[in-house]
Amino acid sequence: MDIGGTFTDVVCYDERSGAVVAAKAPSTPGDLAEGVFNALGRVVAEPARISFFVHGTTQGLNALLERKGARVLLLTSGGARDVYQIARGNRERMFDLRYRKPVPLVPRADIMEAAGRLDWRGEELTPLDEPAVRHAARRAREEGFDAVAVSLLFSYANPAHEIRAGQILREELGPDVLVVLSHEVAREWREYERTSSAVLEAYTGPVVRRYLAGIQERFAGRGLGVPVHVMQSSGGLVNAGYAMRRPLQTLLSGPVGGTMGGVAAARLLGGGNAICVDMGGTSFDVSLVVGGRPDVSAEARIEGYPVLMPIVNLHTIGAGGGSLAYAEAGALRVGPESAGAVPGPACYGRGGTRATVTDANLVLGRVDPAWFAGGLMTLDTGAAERAIADLAGELGMEPLRLAEGVCEVANAKMAQAIRTLTVEHGVEPREFTLVAFGGAGAMHAAFIARELGITDVVVPRFPGAFSAWGMLEADVRRDLTHPFFRPQAGVDGGEMAARLRELEEQALTALAGQGVPEDRRRVEHAVDMRYEGQDYTLTIPLRDAAEPGEPGFLAALAARYAEAHTGRYGHATPEAPVELVMLRSTGFGTFPKTSAAPQVAGRAQAPAVRDVIFNGEAHRTPVLRRADLDGELAGPAIVVEETATTVIPPGCRATVDVNGFLLIKVNSL
């Protein structure tokens, strides 16, 4: 289940019949649980028979977006009180004399210091000033803070001071005040980023905990014994109990469901590489699946605040159905400004007069005015035509050419967003399948694929509820890290293997705690490496925890690193010294996957036919309902369903596979 801002999407898989159904209910912002049960009611007659439940929650993210999070007291090392406010002092815009940093979530007056200092190896220089910690606890109690975040220098190397501070705070404050220790949130160096992560957890945590406690209670109240699972930003699942302890991990719970759907789709299609594109009304999100795995970064920025946690790498640009097209100095521009929901595109008839991408699609005949958003909305073609004609007049263009041009510019920008992500990873988009979802994704997918030389496009079933389906297909995931900062020459393979074994034990224990049966637990290991002096690390996979103890390991590792560096950056320096930075062990617990029943073609109805513009010419184009598809379909064609429209341009061919996926073979440019 994916709880979005407007709708709650639910996908239900029946283990006995293999049937998959999807439904939607309005989200209920006041009490999200209400929407959850409404949506459940549409797909499951007897909730007590649910054997597995997973959902993505936007509670934490909403609290952050609306700045309605908890009141947080921040405790830092002596002399480092302002690190959080200074926020590394960088500017995001170069030509702005009035630049302001994101407003810190904790005001300066709510930041306190406790003396005590460790050195770079984690050795104590000055003991922790415990009375100062008690003083902070008293203030938190007296002034009614909801949470206390503790972030002490070098706690990633030695957490002793933070642990002690945590004990004191919990002693003094009891269970009602959330205490967050930075090393538990992110055991990584860089004090500002770690502090920011801890603050974000403290700021959003109480809201998420309240919500999860509430929903578990409601489940129990309705006789549902099944544990509630939550999607994490990493693309892995955890149970609600763990999510309540580490609520930060749920921050980007919703959007990553789409990427995990891409992982599952790639698996079902028998390939490992997918580019996932989610196009809605205002934004276009791209993410990658490489070798069957989601592309996960160890760091991200949310609303300008850095977070150190495993997070599916989503690249977002302002391009959607609502993106405005306009003229500037005789030039055509499309986006990033959006008409939003109000007034929305001109064709919504809500007072918008400026042309958008949706208006252009409508004028071209690619959208059915009577069947938009599953028939929930009727579009005003005349208004779209007027908006397009006005802009065409301004640019001295023929209106239909402009309408097609608006789509072409939007497609080119989206293709570039994909290229940006692939350049960063040193991969070639041609070797990927494009998985398109979201309300507008399938309308543009074939064109975007063509721009990039991609030949295969997949429009999954229920493209509007794809995130929810993706969650159903995800694994339980626990990420563990251990700083391991040393030059390659100074690595003791036996020690490294021992550390990895410890991490593996922790990961297996954690998976057991998540209710994963023993035969479904698995741990993968990797090490972050770089050339000495470099900043960016590459994560190099290890065969298993024992590998570092074997003879010849260091040479093999160096070769693997050089190969990865060449793949990513196009060059390597085999003679340059390499250093290790971080050990990463990830536990996975697999649940049985859905195996979709073959889709049964409905009663084929004679397709409607209408004129659709492609390459400046009107083509007589059949408009088919997705449920009616059978056999191969040659473009041009338009395929409509509840929440999405798929455009199959001339020269492309489409089929429906055993999974119910719509596969489009795209011809080259």
Add this chain to the structure above:
Amino acid sequence: MIDPVTTEIIRCALLQAAEDMNTTLIRSSYTPVIYEAKDCAVALLDREHQVLGQSSGLPIFLGNLEVCTRETERLYGRQVWREGDVWVLNDSYIGGTHLNDVTVYGPIFADGELAGFAASRAHWLDVGSKDPGGSMDSTSIFQEGLRLGPVKIYEGGRPCRDLHEVIARNVRFPHATLGDMRAQVACAMTGQRRLSEIVARWGVETVMAARDEIFAQTERLERQAIAAIPDGVYTAGGHLDNDGITLERPLPVNVTVTVAGERIAVDLTDCADQASGPVNCGAAQAVAAVRVAYKLLVSGEVPLNGGSFRPLEVVTRPGSMLAARSPAACQYYYSHLGLLIDLVVKALAPVLPERAAAASYGDSLIVQFTGTDPRTGTMYVSQEATVGGWGAWEGGDGESALINNVNGSLRDMPIEVLETLFPVRVTRYAMRPGTGGAGQWRGGNGVVREYEFLGDTSLSLWFERSVTPAWGLAGGGAGAPPRVVLNPGTAGERAMLKVNALPVAAGDVLRCESGGGGGYGPPERRAPSAHAEDVAQGMVGDS
């Protein structure tokens, strides 16, 4: 006539190509100066050396990479360009900046014809200057390191081994330096690939037609913006503290800005002669600095191209510190440029109140220490810029603790990273309350950063803007100037702002304080609630 759709798609593709070059450079560089400080820039140029797309980490590198390809062609003729060649250049009097800024560039061919150039400029950590990482007291370019004219480092796609050896033997950190150079070569190759793809897809004719239209659009937009500024002659002046050698003599920098219809002329002739210390730059860099001010006031974040800056004329005086000649020292080529940018903003502030702001703390405020790490026995150079307060404007307080204009998007060095890499401890990193200028809108505050050295080290400092601290506007007060004290509170306490290679011992403490930004509007008009909030947050009061 090319249609607007194709033009826009090609425009986006060219910008993307430049972004891809930048991504390649930053992600594969070896030294924090590039990947962290973004002390670099890339440009994709057409065969007439006009910018097709540029991505800049450092604003000050704006629009002057093309001088390198132009100068190469002037020296050797157009027939010198060969497929697979990559060139390198760092001559200050051509590129304009210090020798550490190395431009790597190569021609791009499509169907055997020259189609354009890909170029990047990046700061190399060390180029063999008399002191590691660069000197604060050099008096001649010959003390500042290896100086490379236009010379090939790759020929026909193969590295020129001889030049690589020359570089490796003349810099202190050859692994990192050659690694960064390879990142620049990879960047040039990305640009070559992208432009070739663009030309292959649309054809040379179409791409050139789109280029002409894109340039014309940019020029139109800029002319419109300038036409909206009231005509007139606007001036502002200030002083650089000194040249780093003769500490008691401030150096004047004056700007005269003439707005006439759709054109702006900036006259920089009335500034100090080239100095004996390292505060000089080539004329190309003075032009680049004026362009930064121009973007701040006229065209904002809009990506630049060959149509940008056409309405702008910059006049410099050869032999002045802004158009220096050999053998002027150029290591600190940017302090007077930062001042220059702020002065152009000040000059136009009365007629562009909606864009201007009071002055910022203004300079990089460099803390550099070098030595041998007692923990490992290896040589190190630590180089940091210091953040400070920015100026207020009509409607908003200046930001506190923000990097200066010249340093672009530089992030400060995390304490945990600094202490791990170098034998030093940061004992305090804090706001410096009360250093922002008073006003209806208050200037931002500077910071205090205190170091304790854990081994004997050689300390160099470059702190500026004490003679002309951040001024206020419209009745707002000035920000506090910077202050640096070695071993504060002890008998041996010593205040200083600039010093080169001063020996300091383990246990010595250095307290560095950066300046605040200027205020805007009369202080008595500050809202009481805003003042109360400042008091509650501890942002005003004693520093």
